[in-house]
Amino acid sequence: MSDLGGLIRKEFGRIRSDKRSLVLLFAIPIIxxxxxxLTAGGTTTFFNASIISKDSIECSGEFPDNTSSExxxxxxxxxxNNCTAFGLKTNYTATDESSFQNAxxxxxxxxxSEVIDIYIIxxxxxxxxxxxSKNGSINIYITYYIDGSDMTAVQAAxxxxxxxxxxxxxxxxxxxxxxxxxxxxxxxxxxWKTQILNYALPMMLPLIILGLDMNLTSLSIVSEGPLPxxxxxxxxxxxxxxxxxxxxxxxxxxxxTEVFTAIAIFDLYCLGxxxxxxxxxxxxxxxxxxxxxxISAISTTEQVANQIYLMMFIVLVMFSGFxxxxxxxxxxxVFIDILPLGHSMELLSNIALKGLGIDEFHLSVVLGIAIxxxxxxxxxxxxxxxxxxxxx
Amino acid sequence: MAxxxxxxxxxxxxxxxxxxxxxxxxxxxxxxxxxxxxxxxGEINGFLGISGAGKTTIIRVLTCQIPKKNWExxxxxxxxxxxxxxxxxxLLSKIGYVPQLENLNLYYDxxxxxxxxxxASNYGIDKDIAVKKAQDLLSILDVPEDTWYNKTRSxxxxxxxxxSFAIGMINDPDILFLDEPTTGVDAAKRxxxxxxxxxxxxxxxxxxMIITHDLEAAHICDTVAILRAGKLLEYGDPKGxxxxxxxxxxxxxxxxxxxxxxxxxxxxxFAPVKKVMRSGNEILEVFMExxxxxxxxxxxxxxxxxIKIISLSRDEATFRRYFQIRIKEEEExxxxxxxxxxx
Ligand SMILES: Nc1ncnc2c1ncn2[C@@H]1O[C@H](COP(=O)(O)OP(=O)(O)OP(=O)(O)O)[C@@H](O)[C@H]1O
Ligand SMILES: [Mg+2]
Numbered sequence: 151m152s153d154l155g156g157l158i159r160k161e162f163g164r165i166r167s168d169k170r171s172l173v174l175l176f177a178i179p180i181i182x183x184x185x186x187x188l189t190a191g192g193t194t195t196f197f198n199a200s201i202i203s204k205d206s207i208e209c210s211g212e213f214p215d216n217t218s219s220e221x222x223x224x225x226x227x228x229x230x231n232n233c234t235a236f237g238l239k240t241n242y243t244a245t246d247e248s249s250f251q252n253a254x255x256x257x258x259x260x261x262x263s264e265v266i267d268i269y270i271i272x273x274x275x276x277x278x279x280x281x282x283s284k285n286g287s288i289n290i291y292i293t294y295y296i297d298g299s300d301m302t303a304v305q306a307a308x309x310x311x312x313x314x315x316x317x318x319x320x321x322x323x324x325x326x327x328x329x330x331x332x333x334x335x336x337x338x339x340x341x342w343k344t345q346i347l348n349y350a351l352p353m354m355l356p357l358i359i360l361g362l363d364m365n366l367t368s369l370s371i372v373s374e375g376p377l378p379x380x381x382x383x384x385x386x387x388x389x390x391x392x393x394x395x396x397x398x399x400x401x402x403x404x405x406x407t408e409v410f411t412a413i414a415i416f417d418l419y420c421l422g423x424x425x426x427x428x429x430x431x432x433x434x435x436x437x438x439x440x441x442x443x444x445i446s447a448i449s450t451t452e453q454v455a456n457q458i459y460l461m462m463f464i465v466l467v468m469f470s471g472f473x474x475x476x477x478x479x480x481x482x483x484v485f486i487d488i489l490p491l492g493h494s495m496e497l498l499s500n501i502a503l504k505g506l507g508i509d510e511f512h513l514s515v516v517l518g519i520a521i522x523x524x525x526x527x528x529x530x531x532x533x534x535x536x537x538x539x540x541x542x
Numbered sequence: 543m544a545x546x547x548x549x550x551x552x553x554x555x556x557x558x559x560x561x562x563x564x565x566x567x568x569x570x571x572x573x574x575x576x577x578x579x580x581x582x583x584g585e586i587n588g589f590l591g592i593s594g595a596g597k598t599t600i601i602r603v604l605t606c607q608i609p610k611k612n613w614e615x616x617x618x619x620x621x622x623x624x625x626x627x628x629x630x631x632x633l634l635s636k637i638g639y640v641p642q643l644e645n646l647n648l649y650y651d652x653x654x655x656x657x658x659x660x661x662a663s664n665y666g667i668d669k670d671i672a673v674k675k676a677q678d679l680l681s682i683l684d685v686p687e688d689t690w691y692n693k694t695r696s697x698x699x700x701x702x703x704x705x706s707f708a709i710g711m712i713n714d715p716d717i718l719f720l721d722e723p724t725t726g727v728d729a730a731k732r733x734x735x736x737x738x739x740x741x742x743x744x745x746x747x748x749x750x751m752i753i754t755h756d757l758e759a760a761h762i763c764d765t766v767a768i769l770r771a772g773k774l775l776e777y778g779d780p781k782g783x784x785x786x787x788x789x790x791x792x793x794x795x796x797x798x799x800x801x802x803x804x805x806x807x808x809x810x811x812f813a814p815v816k817k818v819m820r821s822g823n824e825i826l827e828v829f830m831e832x833x834x835x836x837x838x839x840x841x842x843x844x845x846x847x848x849i850k851i852i853s854l855s856r857d858e859a860t861f862r863r864y865f866q867i868r869i870k871e872e873e874e875x876x877x878x879x880x881x882x883x884x885x
Binding site: 156163383536 | 606641663
């Protein structure tokens with residue numbers, strides 16, 4: 151009987167008059183994308199290194215006292231000139247224990263101030279041991295120091311160090327009876343693409359889109375004064391909720407389209423289908439809309455809605471995969487599976503970096519969560535308006 | 543004059559309530575007790591009563607807001623019963639509702655025209671027809687044309703109120719319900735609001751049911767109901783109710799020097815006096831039978847009994863006076879009943 155078009159026009163009118171939320175919704179993602187897009191460099195896959203050589207310290211033990219240090223210099227030169235993952239910032243040749251300590255503390259300071267990412271120490275008798283190991287097998291110990299506050303860098307360094315070592319072995323002729331491992335990372339963002347942006351997007355976009363759409367929608371019912379009075383017209387609760395779902399989804403559609411256009415302009419690296427990427431964003435946004443409706447339906451005042459929103463957002467972020475599932479107690483890990491963000495992030499990074507298609511399981515989970523929240527929102531709204539005395 | 547509309551089709555009953563009881567839960571905490579009344583087509587009906595009497599509760603039954611398990615009785619609104627859930631849509635499409643506070647009825651960030659369109663669409667009314675109808679209503683209600691396309695927020699309080707009336711009328715309702723239409727309106731404007739309601743009633747013949755504390759509203763009502771503690775005390779047209787007072791509501795208002803209980807009792811002892819009410823420090827209001835004949839006799843009686851009259855005026859009871867007398871009578875009756883029961 152009543153006409154949904156009128157209700158939808160009303161929703162658009164209300165959304166349009168809420169300038170603050172609109173700015174949030176459309177400007178925040180763009181600002182983030184621009185900032186990340188203009189930030190040069192990538193994650194720590196390139197290491198600025200310092201090298202301290204103790205090779206020139208007077209020889210000890212069974213080695214002939216020739217203080218040869220040619221291999222230390224060739225190692226430094228390899229790091230400086232031949233490696234793609236390394237650059238040599240400073241190098242030190244220690245001739246006694248005190249000069250070694252000085253060099254070490256200087257490197258430590260450089261590491262702290264992030265001028266370098268790693269420093270490597272070549273042991274005493276380095277050249278002699280290399281020479282000797284050509285005839286037999288003697289192990290060489292190379293020590294490196296790295297900033298432990300950056301977990302990803304620690305892992306990356308392990309892999310990256312293979313490169314100078316491999317080159318060094320070739321040059322020093324230590325290849326006999328040996329299989330050489332040269333690492334190559336697959337599924338990373340190529341260096342000619344804006345790396346920070348492209349690594350961040352699959353993590354960031356679901357969070358921003360879902361968060362902002364949930365924020366916008368979370369006030370849609372609770373802040374509408376005349377809504378109870380509308381129930382004294384032939385309009386039913388179903389039409390009211392449906393008109394909100396349609397209107398807010400339409401706004402979400404615009405937002406996602408805007409975001410998608412912006413990342414395309416800012417050099418999105420996507421190995422898989424762009425359409426799949428866009429579709430996942432839409433489903434994530436839809437989930438945000440229904441979660442917002444849910445908040446709005448169960449809240450009694452705007453303040454309550456804001457508080458519930460904040461709580462839900464924190465829970466969503468906590469269990470989005472920022473904290474790896476392996477680190478959590480098993481029962482907490484379940485939250486990652488039943489909340490949407492982790493699934494969206496996985497979908498996006500698989501599409502963008504691995505070129506996979508849409509994984510139906512992950513997508514159905516996100517969609518299922520969205521529909522579940524929609525259903526609860528409708529039931530909660532119907533109950534609220536039936537039980538509570540209408541304030542009209 | 544006031545009965546002109548209702549005479550046209552006095553047969554058609556728009557609201558019929560028979561033996562209505564409401565309770566939360568029913569039968570235990572009784573809020574409405576055996577209330578019956580009819581409202582005829584074209585009438586303005588006023589529901590008066592002090593706070594908590596149950597006025598809003600009755601309207602909530604009539605507008606499908608109270609589940610059937612909380613009320614019993616035979617109720618029809620525009621010939622439809624709110625009893626069955628399946629009737630609600632049809633019933634709601636035939637009524638209009640103007641809530642007490644405008645912010646429950648209007649989207650302040652949208653224009654008056656858009657507000658009207660929104661509510662029109664709730665009734666499935668075409669946008670163009672809604673706009674036309676809105677223009678007519680807003681003109682009748684003197685909402686200035688240059689405000690129609692500004693934000694509703696910028697309208698004056700009175701204009702918002704009238705816009706709210708227009709929205710209540712957008713579906714040409716059979717019955718318009720109004721909850722406290724004059725609350726929050728200053729005394730000078732209150733009369734305006736009421737006369738606008740009368741104007742709508744005259745122009746469209748819409749039946750209206752008004753809940754109000756404001757006894758002035760009785761001026762525009764064809765029938766009034768006085769409700770007290772969930773019971774219907776009186777129901778009828780206000781003039782008729784007033785004239786049911788002794789001497790058809792004629793009052794002698796005496797200002798008496800050093801008025802005290804003795805003197806009041808003395809006046810009460812005068813045979814034709816039906817009712818005496820103190821209405822101020824030195825003012826006494828007296829109802830008598832055969833008012834014109836007995837007024838001069840009352841003066842003589844007072845002089846004779848050493849009661850010094852400073853001034854005397856004759857007056858006709860307003861509805862306000864009637865209401866107060868009626869409520870007071872009821873309170874006294876209840877007290878007597880309680881005392882009687884105590885012994
Ligand atoms: N859903 C309910 N549950 C319990 N009690 C209720 C309910 N609705 C109303 N009442 C009680 O019924 C009584 C009458 O309430 P109602 O709102 O009808 O009064 P009213 O005459 O409209 O008063 P006012 O002029 O102050 O608006 C009040 O005592 C109220 O507390
Ligand atoms: Mg009330």
